[in-house]
Amino acid sequence: MxxxxxxxxxxxxxxxxxxxxxxxxxxxxxxxxxxxxxxxxxxxxxxxxxxxxxxxxxxxxxxxxxxxxxxxxxxxxxxxxxxxxxxxxxxxxxxxxxxxxxxxxxxxxxxxxxxxxxxxxxxxxxxxxxxxxxxxxxxxxxxxxxxxxxxxxxxxxxxxxxxxxxxxxxxxxxxxxxxxxxxxxxxxxxxxxxxxxxxxxxxxxxxxxxxxxxxxxxxxxxxxxxIYQRPETPFVATFVGKANLVEGTWHGDHFVPAGSQIRWRDNGVSEKLKQKQLYPVRPEEWQLLPAEADGLKGEVIISQFQGTERHYVIRVDSQDYQASQPIAASAWREGELVSLQAGAKETQYTTEKVLIELR
Structure with missing residues (x-):
């Protein structure tokens, strides 16, 4: 030891x-x-x-x-x-x-x-x-x-x-x-x-x-x-896995992104991130929905084909968020308007899949 x-x-x-x-x-x-x-x-x-x-x-x-x-x-x-x-x-x-x-x-x-x-x-x-x-x-x-x-x-x-x-x-x-x-x-x-x-x-x-x-x-x-699923600090969240840090306000076990009325539940966010009024979202955890759906309203700035998945940059107001979606999901073109929602239904499966692929 x-x-x-x-x-x-x-x-x-x-x-x-x-x-x-x-x-x-x-x-x-x-x-x-x-x-x-x-x-x-x-x-x-x-x-x-x-x-x-x-x-x-x-x-x-x-x-x-x-x-x-x-x-x-x-x-x-x-x-x-x-x-x-x-x-x-x-x-x-x-x-x-x-x-x-x-x-x-x-x-x-x-x-x-x-x-x-x-x-x-x-x-x-x-x-x-x-x-x-x-x-x-x-x-x-x-x-x-x-x-x-x-x-x-x-x-x-x-x-x-x-x-x-x-x-x-x-x-x-x-x-x-x-x-x-x-x-x-x-x-x-x-x-x-x-x-x-x-x-x-x-x-x-x-x-x-x-x-x-x-x-x-x-x-x-x-x-x-x-480390990947439960980062304790903003640095760990962004350095390992390139999480998007969404600014907003924590209300008990729910988070309200700045400038919106939507509420995201606490999925195990650390106290240090809560104190800084931040909510981490991995690129693969985003749900990309039609513009009329509930969520953060943004524009697809970059769309890249990466074989098994597509990588996107979504601009919400003046903030750019990284997102990735499986190739089987609907493809979004640059210039299209979308709604971003955090906490994909298969978040646990997705993060485990990422770790397995890394190994």
Whole structure:
């Protein structure tokens, strides 16, 4: 178990992290999600031991590995790390990379030459690289190099695997394939994985729990389904899933959008959003109805065909809302007037379907 208590990191007067408190159970796959500059990589570097916190403490199990006065070195922590740049050595073959990790990781058990060979084969088979064991990095594709970096990190069987945007350099199709690989490896190994990304699709698809950060602080830490369906803050609502934040007034368990007489029921909106008089609506939660129907009156500004669905931008007064509809639904042309109603009948099904597709 990892515990972060009051963790802070300052660079001069700039706070990269501020009062971060978090507990990570053993074996959890935690994705740290946020925009550039939110502090997620700083948090990972503190966990790795590459820097010392300005305040607070980090505990691995019963051992305090870092505080404002002391930080144990990376080699003294039972961790593995996968970098964004892969960090492979050009003069080493694939199997040499794995052998190096087995010989030099402080916490790996001592193995004979034969046992090392068995472990190398086992790990390369796990990542699908056994047939490439004699190749050098220059002879490998980007996805193959990433698999080697992953194999090198997991070979010593670390308790904690730290991953810093490891898929960002790969193309879209390969990223989706590698998501599945990493998720399957996590199931087989049972190690704690802390995975930094700015890609919400990766975080929702892979993690047991998603930690959303902004400006060095934790906005929300919950299961992917909760993050998506029940965002606690305006930032989480708009960053994860691109929710539309409709302004209006809350009256008990009902919401009245500004400038209208319609009422929307409370579908689990957080207190923080209610205090700001906001109602979040995901693009797929809108119902697009004829202009004469009850709802927010707007004009279709953009209509885009996207294969299985259509994406729309609907302008209501001076506010633009994003909407998406299944391809089987009625198509709306640009310039047409529509009524927007929140809380589609199949909202629960739709959000679950989105999460399944991401996985």
């Amino acid at each position: 990892i515990r972060l208590q009051g963790l802070e990191k300052h660079y001069g007067k700039t706070a990269a992290l501020s009062q971060v408190d978090l507990t990570i159970p053993q074996g959890e796959f935690l994705a740290i999600l946020g925009p550039s500059g939110c502090g997620k990589t700083t948090l990972l570097r503190l966990l790795a031991g590459f820097m010392k916190p300005t305040a607070g403490a980090i505990r691995f199990g019963d051992t305090e590995v870092a505080n404002s006065k002391y930080s144990s070195k990376p080699e003294n922590r039972n961790i593995g790390m996968v970098f964004q740049s892969f960090a492979l050595w050009p003069h080493m073959t694939v199997e040499d990379h794995i052998r190096f990790a087995l010989r030099n990781h402080r916490f790996t058990r001592k193995r004979t030459v034969e046992e090392q060979a068995e472990r190398i084969t086992e790990v390369l088979q796990l990542v699908g690289m056994e047939s490439f064991r004699k190749r050098y990095p220059a002879a490998l594709s980007g996805g193959q190099q990433q698999r080697v970096a992953l194999a090198r990190a997991i070979a010593p069987e670390p308790d904690i695997l730290l991953m810093d945007e490891p898929l960002s350099a790969l193309d879209a199709e390969l990223r989706i394939s590698m998501r599945k690989e990493i998720k399957q490896i996590h199931k087989k190994l049972g190690a704690t994985i802390i995975y930094v990304t700015h890609d919400q699709g990766e975080a929702l698809a892979m993690a047991d729990r998603v930690l959303v950060m902004q400006q060095g602080k934790i906005e929300q830490a919950d299961a992917p389904e909760t």
